[in-house]
Amino acid sequence: MTPLAPDPATLRGLRLFSGLDAAALAEIVRSAHTRRIEKGTTIFSQGDRAGLCHALIDGRVKIVQTGADGQQLVVRYIGAGEMFGTAAVFSGGIYPADALAMVDCVGVHWTAATMGELMERYPRIALNALDIVGRRLQEVQTRLRELSTERVERRVAHALLRLARQAGRRVGSGIEIDFPLSRQDIAEMTGTTLHTVSRILSGWEGQGIVEGGRQQVTIRQPHALVVIAEDLPKPAKPEVTPKPEK
């Protein structure tokens, strides 16, 4: 196999090295190891000591974490120009997941020691690393918020379905829950806050799923609420389909 020299132009595209001058980039290129990675190769394994900082020049890599119960979770996909396995190196730890080449790839890596030296010489790299790690942390926090919101949404949807079952009345515009029901009541039923219930119901009102007065809830799209409550696959048809008159 012919040894590959990383193209400085490609490295300039890496966020880790943005803002560095040509001389610095040339040094970074000299200290890098580039290699072809065959499809299916495990680049590093969960639990390995994190000794190398990786970047992908070409191809696609999957970062997969295996839980204690053996269940696998794809943490993220890495494309050309992205770093991977670096956070573990900076914290001097172990890789928290496997990195698998999904296609034939070209990768480049630096040893932890080399990367440390580069960072001391060019603090800009350390600042860039902080930026990358910070952005990923934000992504994770967004995902976490979505996950916890999803759970509350399902609880609220279930509560409305239960109430409709007990006290629903079919009216022209849907199913009316036929007793005074405040948002505070729903919050107490679902173990969440008034603010959260208001936000969820406003969202559903915007989508036309429910319609609410001050003490009144009408379910306009019963099936849409069941989809949320049961986490069913979203209907394939568009949201609003005018029904043909028969």
Added chain:
Amino acid sequence: MIAPPSPCATAALPSSSDFVEDVLERWPSTIPVFLKHRMACPGCPMARFQTVAEVADDYGLDTDALLDEFARAIAAAG
């Protein structure tokens, strides 16, 4: 918009304006048809408010084809 009261207490077969819960109760042999189409109707709290035509629409199915399947399942069950 409002479906007329379900006539299925005396009808021989389900119709498009029957409420789904009534269909499920009167003709339990239709349950596998719902399950086959991955419909969440059996046990759903909304089944008593929604007609066969409405749930067919919700799941993107043809109402008449669904009614045919019900009829076949009922006939097969005797």
